[in-house]
Amino acid sequence: MHFFQRLGNTTLASFAKLGRSSFFLTHVLSAIPATIIHPRLLINQLYSVGVLSFLIITISGLFVGMVLGLQGFYILSDFGAEETLGIMVAASLVRELGPVVAALLFAGRAGSALTAEIGLMKATEQLSGMEMMAIDPIKRIMAPRFLAGFISMPLLTALFSSIGVMGGHIVGVGILGVDDGSYWSQMQAGLDFQDDIINGVIKSIVFGFAISWISLFEGYDAIPTSEGVSRATTRTVVNSAFTILGLDFILTALMFGDI
Amino acid sequence: MQNTKTQDTLVGLFVASGIVALFFMAMQISNLSSFSDNSVYTVTARFENSGGLKVKSPVTMAGVRVGRVTNISIDQETYESVVEMKIESQYSFPDDTSASIFTAGLLGEQYISLDPGGSETLLAENGLIDITQSAIVLEEIIGQFLFDKAAEE
Secondary structure, eight states: OHHHHHHHHHHHHHHHHHHHHHHHHHHHHHHHHHHHHSTHHHHHHHIIIIIHHHHHHHHHHHHHHHHHHHHHHHHHHHTTOGGGHHHHHHHIIIIIIHHHHHHHHHIIIIIHHHHHHHHHHHHTTHHHHHHHTTOOHIIIIIHHHHHHHHHHHHHHHHHHHHHHHHHHHIIIIIISOOOHHHHHHHHHHHOOIIIIIIHHHHHHHHHHHHHHHHHHHHHHTSOSSHHHHHHHHHHHHHHHHHHHHHHHHHHHHHHTSOO | OOOHHHHHHHHHHHHHHHHHHHHHIIIIISSTTTOOTTSEEEEEEEESOOTTOOTTOEEEETTEEEEEEEEEEEOTTTOOEEEEEEEETTOOOBTTOEEEEEESTTTSOEEEEEEOOOOSSBOOTTEEEOEEEOOOOHHHHHHHHHHHHHHHO
């Protein structure tokens, strides 16, 4: 009996949370036009969300590409197909690894920071203070951060994939001796702009939306104590990771599968 | 806290580098630079067997890629494979051009190779290539070879 009570309780609580987060999202989205008209706050947030994530994204992209080049070369050379290294590296980066790994890193680097910042604002009653001064915290705090995450994610993903392809080039062509021409030409012959690049960009836009939503809402919904903020930050990273991987499967099935 | 100008510059650089990366993906990684949809014409060829030919397989002339396969279907009356391909409009061929399906390398992907004829008139939009040579199916050749060997002995 106790078990069912807890199950019911958890279900109701998670539905209530889903409802609160949907209200929160519509509220934030309705505040976005105001942010676009006054972009100063947005630029500040683009700096802390985008520019500060630049380094981790580019360096990770470089190393992921280099490892792909190395591993791909060893497997492909067994079949005498080293020349197809370019398409292997580029396809895995553009279709899957780019959007997913960049999003996971972004959730860890920027999403957690957003949650902690907003959770702390709530714990120190800055959000209530703003409301007292008739400033809408959704407009002033949430909407610029949401938009910054939404804009940064596709740009960071494109950087990740491009630099990864360069990393594969450094290892494959520079060190292991794959032909430079076939590295690029196999890649161009095998990857389609519409099917591969655009779908990768769509994925990253969806992930950016999801991460921004999750991290802002977790901060806004945090219990206003130091423990509550710490838990909210953890939830942001965990929930973002689940959401990214789940959404990635669904998007891949829709885009590349025949489902 | 950095001053506003440095911050603006860094944000500008970030957005610019992101856009450059997107552009790089479009032009260098994918096939956007080499093929665009707006200047193509469609021709059709009928094959007895189109083998492992797929949509987007290349169409070549003398080893140069001139187009792509866009659709493969089956004709219910003749049981032939109907292959539709888009050829870039800068290339034109006589209407008695023949099409063959070859394999790049021993196990590589299959492609259509066009061989020009001597006719004066050119293939037009929605033209039909009459002379075709089907894909070579490896199993059939091996089977044929074994059969011939057995017959010799």
